[in-house]
Amino acid sequence: MGDNARQEKGSSQTLKAVLGVRDLVFSGAIPAGERLSEISVSEHLGLSRTPVRAALARLEQEGILEAIPSGGYSVRLFSAADVADAIELRGVLEGTAARLAAERGITPARLAALRALIQNLDTVVLPGPDKMDLDAYMVLNAQFHEMVAELSGSRIVQRELERVMQLPFAGPSAFLNAQISVPAFRASLTFGQTQHRAIAHAIEMREGSRAEAVTREHARLARINLDFVLKDPALIERVPGLVLVSN
Known part of the structure; x- marks a missing residue:
């Protein structure tokens, strides 16, 4: 060999x-x-x-x-504050990635790919919370967040985002399994898609500050979900890694 x-x-x-x-x-x-x-x-x-x-x-x-x-x-063993900090850090890094993508500009081919991804997400989300294909959403949602990181053009930002997302509860899809049976959670995905569209539009229009602000606010949806999940032991079991969190 x-x-x-x-x-x-x-x-x-x-x-x-x-x-x-x-x-x-x-x-x-x-x-x-x-x-x-x-x-x-x-x-x-x-x-x-x-x-x-x-x-x-x-x-x-x-x-x-x-x-x-x-x-x-x-x-x-993680504390609830550790989880919140990991989510906040993801928001900071993703916000930076979105700002860099907007300020540096992206190629027409990448812009077309971003628009196509948003359209695919719309197709999944628009039928409404009760008819949404959650598995398809998880895949497309992960692709969107990966694309924002790549569009930054910064290998350093991408590397640090990859590092923080290795924590089981920090990724953008971390709480989706818990959302299946909770109507309020599923409804929040519609609002999340509105933010996806706003992020993509800000990048397209090269509005760096807006892209960063909306992306950081988007990450905070996970904070809301975290607070809800930690109050229900049955939901905690659906989120990989939350068994490591002390209340």
Whole structure:
């Protein structure tokens, strides 16, 4: 096996380990505060200790695990304030991305792609909360937020956004699973789509301040959802990672 093949295999195994450990943590299978044994995790995932070791170090960098002074890692316990701060940070970074996209301008091809994405979201949202295809919305919503980050033209902003979105409750779709059975939540998606259109229009018109302000306000919808979800244990279980949050 050549060096490149070995590197690709190693990267694949590390990614598999990262996803496996993240799933164990986010599902609550490994409680907050519990120490992760490299050996037990390796056995559970059916992987060697080398990719598991790399995965644990990566998840510590993401802030999901904490390094133990005596060695190893434990699952981090988050406060409600931690979650709120993560959402706020996402809003700041996404707002910066939207402002940069507006101020720097985007190509006609990218503008056409942005308009098409907004139209696709409209198609999903306009039938109304009761008839909305939530799975389709989740996919398109994620694509919209990824596009805003890319349109910034800043690899630094993109990298930091990717980092904060690794937290289980910070991403733009974090609370959507909890919204399925709550009419008020589903109705809020219509307002969120209004904000999507306003963000896209501000970028198109090269209105940087407006793009940033609307994007930051859009992120605050998640704060409202967070406050609602934390009051209902049944909803908490539907949001990956919220089992790690202490009330």
